[in-house]
Amino acid sequence: xxxxxxxxxxxxxxxxxxxxxxxxxxxxxxxxxxxxxxxxxxxxxxxxxxxxxxxxxxxxxxxxxxxxxxxxxxxxxxxxxxxxxxxxxxxxxxxxxxxxxxxxxxxxxxxxxxxxxxxxxxxxxxxxxxxxxxxxxxxxxxxxxxxxxxxxxxxxxxxxxxxxxxxxxxxxxxxxxxxxxxxxxxxxxxxxxxxxxxxxxxxxxxxx
Amino acid sequence: xxxxxxxxxxxxxxxxxxxxxxxxxxxxxxxxxxxxxxxxxxxxxxxxxxxxxxxxxxxxxxxxxxxxxxxxxxxxxxxxxxxxxxxxxxxxxxxxxxxxxxxxxxxxxxxxxxxxxxxxxxxxxxxxxxxxxxxxxxxxxxxxxxxxxxxxxxxxxxxxxxxxxxxxxxxxxxxxxxxxxxxxxxxxxxxxxxxxxxxxxxxxxxxxxxxxxxxxxxxxxxxxxxxxxxxxxxxxxxxxxxxxxxxxxxxxxxxxxxxxxxxxxxxxxxxxxxxxxxxxxxxxxxxxxxxxxxxxxxxxxxxxxxxxxxxxxxxxxxxxxxxxxxxxxxxxxxxxxxxxxxxxxxxxxxxxxxxxxxxxxxxxxxxxxxxxxxxxxxxxxxxxxxxxxxxxxxxxxxxxxxxxxxxxxxxxxxxxxxxxxxxxxxxxxxxxxxxxxxxxxxxxxxxxxxxxxxxxxxxxxxxxxxxxxxxxxxxxxxxxxxxxxxxxxxxxxxxxxxxxxxxxxxxxxxxxxxxxxxxxxxxxxxxxxxxxxxxxxxxxxxxxxxxxxxxxxxxxxxxxxxxxxxxxxxxxxxxxxxxxxxxxxxxxxxxxxxxxxxxxxxxxxxxxxxxx
Ligand code: HEM
Ligand SMILES: [Cu+2]
Numbered sequence: 029x030x031x032x033x034x035x036x037x038x039x040x041x042x043x044x045x046x047x048x049x050x051x052x053x054x055x056x057x058x059x060x061x062x063x064x065x066x067x068x069x070x071x072x073x074x075x076x077x078x079x080x081x082x083x084x085x086x087x088x089x090x091x092x093x094x095x096x097x098x099x100x101x102x103x104x105x106x107x108x109x110x111x112x113x114x115x116x117x118x119x120x121x122x123x124x125x126x127x128x129x130x131x132x133x134x135x136x137x138x139x140x141x142x143x144x145x146x147x148x149x150x151x152x153x154x155x156x157x158x159x160x161x162x163x164x165x166x167x168x169x170x171x172x173x174x175x176x177x178x179x180x181x182x183x184x185x186x187x188x189x190x191x192x193x194x195x196x197x198x199x200x201x202x203x204x205x206x207x208x209x210x211x212x213x214x215x216x217x218x219x220x221x222x223x224x225x226x227x228x229x230x231x232x233x234x235x236x
Numbered sequence: 237x238x239x240x241x242x243x244x245x246x247x248x249x250x251x252x253x254x255x256x257x258x259x260x261x262x263x264x265x266x267x268x269x270x271x272x273x274x275x276x277x278x279x280x281x282x283x284x285x286x287x288x289x290x291x292x293x294x295x296x297x298x299x300x301x302x303x304x305x306x307x308x309x310x311x312x313x314x315x316x317x318x319x320x321x322x323x324x325x326x327x328x329x330x331x332x333x334x335x336x337x338x339x340x341x342x343x344x345x346x347x348x349x350x351x352x353x354x355x356x357x358x359x360x361x362x363x364x365x366x367x368x369x370x371x372x373x374x375x376x377x378x379x380x381x382x383x384x385x386x387x388x389x390x391x392x393x394x395x396x397x398x399x400x401x402x403x404x405x406x407x408x409x410x411x412x413x414x415x416x417x418x419x420x421x422x423x424x425x426x427x428x429x430x431x432x433x434x435x436x437x438x439x440x441x442x443x444x445x446x447x448x449x450x451x452x453x454x455x456x457x458x459x460x461x462x463x464x465x466x467x468x469x470x471x472x473x474x475x476x477x478x479x480x481x482x483x484x485x486x487x488x489x490x491x492x493x494x495x496x497x498x499x500x501x502x503x504x505x506x507x508x509x510x511x512x513x514x515x516x517x518x519x520x521x522x523x524x525x526x527x528x529x530x531x532x533x534x535x536x537x538x539x540x541x542x543x544x545x546x547x548x549x550x551x552x553x554x555x556x557x558x559x560x561x562x563x564x565x566x567x568x569x570x571x572x573x574x575x576x577x578x579x580x581x582x583x584x585x586x587x588x589x590x591x592x593x594x595x596x597x598x599x600x601x602x603x604x605x606x607x608x609x610x611x612x613x614x615x616x617x618x619x620x621x622x623x624x625x626x627x628x629x630x631x632x633x634x635x636x637x638x639x640x641x642x643x644x645x646x647x648x649x650x651x652x653x654x655x656x657x658x659x660x661x662x663x664x665x666x667x668x669x670x671x672x673x674x675x676x677x678x679x680x681x682x683x684x685x686x687x688x689x690x691x692x693x694x695x696x697x698x699x700x701x702x703x704x705x706x707x708x709x710x711x712x713x714x715x716x717x718x719x720x721x722x723x724x725x726x727x728x729x730x731x732x733x734x735x736x737x738x739x740x741x742x743x744x745x746x747x748x749x750x751x752x753x754x755x756x757x758x759x760x761x762x763x764x765x766x767x768x769x770x771x772x773x774x775x776x777x778x779x780x781x782x783x784x785x786x787x788x789x790x791x792x793x794x795x796x797x798x799x800x801x802x803x804x805x806x807x808x809x810x811x812x813x814x815x816x817x818x819x820x821x822x823x824x825x826x827x828x829x830x831x832x833x834x835x836x837x838x839x840x841x842x843x844x845x846x847x848x
Contacts, residue, residue, distance in 0.1 A: 050402070053402065054325045054326065054398050054402055057398050057401060057402060058325065058326065058394050058395070058397075058398040061394050061397050061398065061428060062394055064428055064429065065390060065394070065428045065429070065431070065432045066432070068428075068429050068430075068432040068433055069432035069433075069435060069436055072432065072433045072436040072437070072466060072469075073436055076436070076440065076451065076462065076466070079459060079462055080451070080457065080458065080459065080462070083450075083456075083457030083458065083459075084457065085450065085456050085457040161443070161447050161448070161449050162447070162448040162449060162450065162456070163450075163456075164450055164456055164457045165450040165451060165453070165456055165457035165458040165459070166457065167450070168440075168443065168444075168449035168450045168451050168456075168458070169451065172439070172440065172443060172449070172451075186824075190828065190831055191831075194831060194832070197832075198834075203834060207831075
């Protein structure tokens, strides 16, 4: 039962450091399971949204509300950030800490830009369209689904930011590597969810 | 302090047991109060509002805070031992799961002293649970308390899944795993896929109540039936979260006390998986009367009845295990034997309810109350008693008294059938559920009296059990490793109670019923799979406790964020979400601490292992 650190220190840094220890493997496995639960969570939110999306209660409807270019821009930012997180993991597998740090940083910044666009979008709806949480069942479902995703993005940004700090502080070890790997899995997941939101909420909303 | 910071699964098991026991006692008291109210027609012991609060809290407490933690207690105590592991996969998360459960439960029960308990039934059907019908903070305590407690359950489920997938001893393939471990594995999978649904449901209801959202509010375009779908997509699997562990326990106890291997082991495994799978497909059998239409009703009716097939397989396998075995009726086995016919009766009324046209008659009568208590009390609680008496010596190193155990069994089971058997007839005669009193001379009087007497007898059984526990705790801890002498699985190969590292050397598993196999081959113990070496242990930590305190504060803060307070300081703190933010700060701060300061753990050296 060697500790994680002993292995990391002896110079033979493993190619897939996130899977080098039992703890690391457990973490990755448990995170897959957690994402299974998250899928149910978003599934339920989507079902709720689909059930209520036409219940506008004389408030604005999706077709009147959504401004696709803005949403498309946000989508682009988020998709690119998924790509940069892949670059980060590749850099990690090469053992290149500086690149890893930089790609993580880019990912965080892209996520932040996405979040700012989303906040802007919401604020436009609330201030100019009089479309708030209480307006209709549609509005409640919209803000809850999209807002839940936004909260996930915000959490991801904080999380990866802390991991960058940890990376600078402790370097790449078999303890930090699984955390970084898992955060990248998380980031992909919320990206996939966004693709569904883009389709189900925005495109479907515009079409009818 | 030791208990607050522990990450040892065996100690966490004991924490779950005490906390679950406490809530079970509260829920039991609530049941007794309900039964006193119903002892005679037109009783004025309780008023209608209190009665509604009592049935709501009784159901909610029993299910989420009473029996689930006791199940988790047994899983925590036994699973790592049964699969030959030194701990669970994530000791830190294990502790976090317990503390969030406890603080969620405390929050829910605070409602009694903070202006009114939830009163919309444990199913919290909208619009009854909306602000229009339920204006106190009761339902907010329900949504937020259960949310926090549910988080703990989810964490526990993921932890057990990872533990069972990766931490089994060498040689223990899935098809050599004890049935209780299988039950835990499948139960955890159900938790993982069912709990997020109720998480969402509770969020939506919270938003409706606190942020004036419109999910279930018809005037704003919302849909109350949506709540029922979300609730039961979680709620039906939930009953399998409760009963599968009981199946697992029975499958351990019966072979041990029959000196025979479990009949049809692989069919047991597949039946368990099948039940879990079907459990997700049948939620709308709770909604036959909402008007889903004949096609939906027929489909859900048939799929529900299908579950009787794998369940029947299980019942027959238990009977065949006993058949021709050298059966010993110790207390655990008495409970296991009592379980089989009692649970079967609950299953039969279940099939009756699954018939949609019949359900139109039974719906919301005492027939339903009788049915689910046969399943949950006659099934699960008897199973838990079997498990507690069976594993008590392993958990505490002390044998419970057999004499008192038998007294517990007989008073409890007689009381149980007195209470609930007659309720079938009350229901068929038309007595409604969730109604605080009834008129005289409808032929309800005598049967209700019998039912209440039975409830008191069950209470006596519980008290005898507590006396047994108390007396036992004062005796020396001298239980042998294999106190029942016919132990078949790995937990009986190590001292009672086990040392904190469980296994000095990880055992090598050579077949199903690993220990029994070695015994039959004439060996005294297991063959080790590794030499004696230093054992890495995780260090104790207060962070899970702090994180849960933080969530608790944030929950309270959010709940009162729209209230008017007489003191301006309070208004300032709550209405500006300062309390909420403070709570979240404590939680996220603790997470940050966890992330910044690595927990290297510590080692137990071989000399120390030999020294014992
Ligand atoms: C031990 C003795 C128990 C007694 C005497 C008892 C008695 C009762 C009574 C009288 C009701 C109210 C029926 C109504 O008016 O609707 C009730 C409801 C209920 N009980 Fe029990 N109960 C017991 C144990 C349990 C246990 C162990 C559980 C679950 C693990 C449980 C779960 C429930 C549920 C879910 C409800 C429905 C609450 C609702 O309608 O919202 N009970 N019980
Ligand atoms: Cu059901």
